[in-house]
Amino acid sequence: MARMITRPVADIIEQLELDGDTIVTVDRLASVMDEVGTTGSPRMLAYELQRDGWLGTLRSRGAWEFIPGSRAGSYSSGDRFLEFRAQHALRTGWSGVLAMESSASLLGLAQRILDREVIALPDDVAFPKAMSGQWRCVRIEIPDEGVTVINGLPTWGREGLLVGIRPSGYKGIAGLGQWLSEAPFDVDTDKVLRLxxxxxxxxxxxxxxxxxxxxxxxxxxxxxxxxxxAEQPGSGRVVRADDTTPSQGSATTGSTHISALEVDREPRHRRTPGSPLPRREMRTRCRPSRHRRRLPGCPTHRTRRYPHSKDLERLPD
Structure with missing residues (x-):
């Protein structure tokens, strides 16, 4: 479909083409009008450009997708992050970053794209209404050191993704186990420790x-x-591998090496027979005979070469 370029907007379209804009806001149009020396209302200009097929409609109010002349008609680019880009263009300093499956796909790890993209926001930042339904939000804060920028999109880096993964937030558990087991996940260990x-x-x-x-x-x-x-047996803490004291109740007697992820399964508090387990203790103890959910890394589990999806779902959240 042919698009018209009228004389009043020719210089504005040319400037947007040269700058390579993807998202156009009212403030952006006002600045371009000042550069080319055009007077008028930026919102009226946006209406004219949208009517002539140079701006595409978005759900974010006050933002549009710029459709350059290199496309054969008024067609969207199909970028699944357009609304995310629009929110950053509308709100200077917005703290939203791509997380979970969206971050894994940008990093080239995830091989399957889910129906809804994921962003991470602090607890005091509201989730935009324009992104509801098509996006999913997790309330996880990763330090700036764990965030990188790919194709103009702020996203978790490899270290930030590793630290930020939660079983309740990462819905593609099967895909996680797939790309996690392909090769050893190389990270900057010092950065991970700082995060x-x-x-x-x-x-x-x-x-x-x-x-x-x-x-x-x-x-x-x-x-x-x-x-x-490591604490004394009964603490429920992860036991260090260099601890030379074998854990109480260990199946291997006289051994001085303990697995890196071995969890002490002794009760945290002594209790009388028949009394109910404390709520916190029920989450941390592994009692296959009474509870269906088991902690990953428990010595009672069978050792697998690659992570199983059910084990990843049972990670502490």
Whole structure:
């Protein structure tokens, strides 16, 4: 379909073509009008450009997709991140970053794209209404060191993705196990340790498990060794591999080496027979005879060469 270029908007279209704009906002049109010396209303100009087929409609109010002349008609580019780009163009300093499956696809890891893209937002930032339905939001904050920019899109890097993965937030568990087992997941171990500095013990255990499941046992061991020293049996903490004291109730007697992800299964608190388990203890203990959910890395589990999707779903969230 042929598109018309009228004389009043010719200079504006030329400037947008030269600058390579993908998203056009009202403020952007106003600045271009000042550059080319055109007077008038930016919103009225946006209406004319949209009517002539130079701007495409988006759900984000006040933003449009610029359709350059190199396309054979008024057709969208099909970029699945257009609404995400529009939010960054409308809000200067918006803290939204691509996360989970979206980050894995940009990094070239995920081989399957899910129906909804994922962004990570802090707890005090509202989820845009224009992205509801087509996007999914997770409330996870990764330090700026774990964020990178790919094709103009802020996203989690390899280290940020490794630290930020949660079983409740990563829906493509089968795909996660697939790309995680293809080759050892190479990361900057020092950066991972810095990202985990303010993280919980569950996050450190989860990160070490993912690294070990991918075959990068050296990095997993460094994360475990950098953790706090092991407590006495009954603490439920991850036991360090360099601990020379065998855990109580260990099947191997006289052994001085303990697996990097071995979890002490002794009860945290003594209780009288028949009394209910505390809620926190029920989440951390592994009792196959009473609870269906088991912690990954538990010594009672069978050792697999590659991570199973059910094991990834049972990671501490």
């Amino acid at each position: 985990l500095a303010a993280a919980s013990a569950a996050a450190r255990q989860r990160t070490a498990y993912l690294l070990q499941a991918s075959g990068n046992r050296e990095a997993a061991q460094e994360i475990v060794d950098a953790d706090s020293p």
